Amino acid sequence: MYAVSAIPDSLLINANIVIRNEHLTVNIVSLSNVKVTESYAITILNEKGDAQANLVMRDDNTMSTSSIKGRIYDRDGKFVAKLKKKDIEEFGSRYSFISDDRYKSFRFKYSVYPYTVEYETESILHHTFKLPEWSVVSGRNCSVVSAGIEIIHPIDIPVRYRTFNIPNAPKVSTESGTTNISTFISRLPATGAAEEMEDEGMYPKPNLIMAVDDFELHGHVGNMSTWKGFGQFFYKLNEGRDNLSPEKKRYVHNLTDSCQTPRKKVELLYTYLQKSTRYLSIQLGIGGWQTAEATKVSDIGYGDCKALTNYMKALLKEAGISGFQALVYAGNDKGKSLFPDFPYNQFNHVILYVPLSQDTIWLECTNDKLPPGYLSAFTRGRNALLLQPDGGHLVMTPRNSTHTNCLQRNVVLTVSSKETKCTITERRQGVWWEQEHALCYKNKSEKEDFLAGKYNIPSYSVLNYHLSNNLSNPPEILESLTISASGLFKKSGNRAILKHGILRNYTQTPSGASDRQTPFRIKESYIILDTIIIKTPSQYTIVQQPTSRKASFPFGSYEYTTNVINDTTLKVTRKITRKTGVFSAASFHDYIKLCSMENSEDNNIELTEME
């Protein structure tokens, strides 16, 4: 049955694993009882696919694994061994300090490739709050022979679903008060490695998401047929947990009553939160979704994102300012899109939204380094569900503009025959600030280590260094230093060359295939402004300088100019911009051209010694 020779050749191309068969059944018995059974067989073609042969099941207070079976077959489909319960490992969460999560994991100790593993699992969900997602294809090097899903539900518990990249429309049938929804995929080849900068949204991964309208979680009922209703559930689940002790209330008033503006109150209270609390993940019972009381957080000084956000909300409430929790899918990437017409649970983080009369402030309550109102790449530029008394509302978290993400660098190179002195100042904002702001909290030797590799200079020592971190919005780092460098000025006879490209470029030139298929994505807009003044030794004259050039495309631009100020002084300016967005595969060739120009500027200046 599982002989590898039976796999069609087309499914072996670019594949490390082949899903021979897969079937997921989601049987909604009631709002608090969902039986999930899955059986699948995967052929592991080589060691790169080994991770997919591992079985990991998660249990917690809301779900449990009731059965695990497994078998392994060799390349000819011959049975080798079966899963033994005693070989199943168990462990708790590796990310939370304390959690209800328990994991069972198993792998066969077999590495004669190719081989096939077959698993059957059964779990019970004691809720309908988040139903399983059907996502068969585990990666780009995975092909599928056949896979299917079946959803069974009573007609009085309707199920919504949405499919992505599944050519066969689901079949729906009803019999004896039960509805059956099923679909399948077959003969899906592996797509192979992602192209550089490929937009993840373009990856044609088959997927099915599902949700019920009325649901139950740990005895709490709700309705997610609309985002409004979904938000209402969360709002009610966490309502009334934002009280403070009399002592804390007095503290809030002492701190903020004299503030001139609400904005100032928010900033003071946010700073107080950052200094007096810390993030700690404790996920117990309904703790995954219900916040700890604000009084508790005030007492113990720690909490997870829900708890800290709720506590901040309580502090603001006492100061007469309304704040609202917002659910997001956080991560240093685009974040999953929310579908306005398909409410369903895909959140993993909470932040706070504070509307003021003139503007809005977003607060990340788990981070003690961000200024008030600034969101990092972790939660920036994505959908969020705002939780208000009348329910949930879809909003977008702010993005950084091009000029918010500004890097400005000024260099003066003073060259003598013995050494080159470099005076450098940098101003970093937005994403550039995020890249380096942690340096502000490092000790002296850690800073030295960082500086030692920062510049494109063969050998140098830092003579003095100053760093300041301005927690405005956008936040900004100002750095100034003086360097004594060697290896930039190279003599031979009466000739010399001077290398001035000491500032590192942040964009690598992609290798790029000429037959690129997929659009590419630029994650953030930004601008880089560099000015380099080069003062050459008085006994030398400049005979060759880099040529000015520029290029402009929809996704970015580059401008490089050189100006002779006098016989011994040259000024070089560079301006690099990028625009966030998704751009066509055909324009990737131009993108490579742009990056090549930025990275391969002829940065040597030739000089001759005067007689």
Add this chain to the structure above:
Amino acid sequence: MLTLIGAATYCTGQEIDRDYIEKNLPLNKYQIDSEASAIVLYEHTDIKITEEYNVYIKKDRIHKVIKILNSDVLEAGPHSIANVNIFLPKQDVNHYVSNIRATTYNLNNGMLVESELKKQDIFNEKHGKESYKVAFSLPAVKVGSIIEYSYEKVTKFTDNLIVWYIQEEYPKLTSEFEITYTDQFIFTSIAAVRSEERQFKTRADARNSDHDFCYVKNTQRLGNVYYSSFWTKKNIPVVRKEHFVNNVHSMEDRIEIQLTGVKLSSGNVKQFNNSWKNVNKTLWKDGNIKRAVNGSNNFLDDIIDSLTRNVKNETEKTKIIYDYVRRSMARKYSKTFSGKKRELTEVFKNHNGNPAEINMLLTAMLVHAGVSASPVLISPTYNLPFSRTFPVLSRIGEIVCIVNIEDKSVVLDASDKNNCFGILPDNCYNGFAWVLGNEGYGIDLSPELKRDKTINAFDIHDFTDSTAYLDLYQKIGKYRSQNLRKKWDNNTKRIDQYTAEIEDRFPIGAKVLEKSILNIDNPDTNLIVKYTCLLKFDKSASAILITTDMMQPFQTNLFTQTGKRILPIEFPYKIDYSSHTKISLPTGYQPDSLPKPMLMTVANNGITYKKNSTYFPSYNTLTINTAMEANAAVFDAGEYSAIKDFLGKVIEENDNVISINKPGK
């Protein structure tokens, strides 16, 4: 001040009084380390091994007082300094945690505020199949707080090693450690401590002494005889990470207390693990390694026969078997040497194992083929090195294989398909190692054994007034080749990254016409990189400028430390690098001047750099040769500044250019 109070409120060591807390709360820096993120003001570990109801029980009583100085120690997720995780192998009458107490001290508007840990904030969580975790987080902790906690952990005594980690992640003002056990046990302690130990009669004397490292030994007779050892150490700095150090933790002070004997009911004493010969006996004979490796192993008959049927030469036989194991066994499971190993039949059948299992299989196959082979115990560089005189079992981390063929000893590690015959992975070169056998013996596997020779040859020829051809031939040393193959692991992207780095070093405007990397799939050879490029020069310029050595091994000076170097400088191997540039000039082209010959040395000729150039007018050919050679892989900390300056000069020298005048200009 720390004061002694008879009935300690915290369960062990000294009571910390309010004055002491109030004195330390306002401080935001300590002389011992002005950059520390936290300081352990006081810690006490008290270990008692007793017999209770016919079971040997170990009681660990822990007491710590820590000052928080920087918020980064609070950000480390579940493992932040303010979170305490206590692990138990199981939870029953012999395994539990009790007497937990924790308090955070803060100064609020000049007033001392204490926040006590509440019982409901102590968590008990199942960790593995049987293991448990008791955990709590200190309340109200922020920068400036002092946290104090203590607890008692009881477990069945099964350890054969107890360690006092004197130097850890944060500096310590006072650290105390004591162990008490009945005379049924014999422990041997091995101290890796840089301070001189002074013995005192009483703890009070030891604590009150000005001496930093003090020791008190007691014997009590309370029915049974109890031995106790007490140490106190003061002003303990952190060993800071420095560049070019294999394992900073191996430089940290510690005392290891190993169980080396038990008193039997007959009254006799059974000693074990107190010498390498004893360990050899324990592992080789009693631990079944001899049976596994030297046994009949009939399951290997067919494979050995098919591999070596027509091979008579021992070296060839060894290479063929080694290659077979290297290519067909998949390395699994990061844990290497562990007490329970799978049978070799299972490793062979499943074609996978941890490195120890794979190398034991290799050894068994070689023995089965009639080759003299033995397993070798290694302490890898992530552990402390073995001591020649005393074996600390917990340091055993890897097993490799040694063969004696044609009067030579060759070490082999077949656990990775990219490993080279006769060369071990870098982390195996950590000093003393032990060859298991009927008698067993020690060998030396230090980085000094490794010399890695890399050669770059440049041939620049066929000049026009604006172009020239460059042929590069790069032969990478075997150690570095091994590491590169592992890093690439046949991933085209990673290989492309490597070639991109090479191409970055070519002169601006150079066009790559051909490139290849040879021997990627042949791990027993050097990697060879070949390039042919078309160089471009400015046609109007009167001269052409060419860099002396565009592929020099150090593009930037990696010696960047400014403060005083504390730890020895450890290179992965002895550097041996040379570059040869030949420039064939057409008629009329001439070098403007020749680079001066140069000879530099540092560290008592520990590292040498040479550069010379020659011009042959009759052939109009210029050659430039550079070479850098190290006679050692490890250098004293005191040599750091000199080596740093030396390297700066080498980089500058290699980066220098030669000017070639064009005709008539």
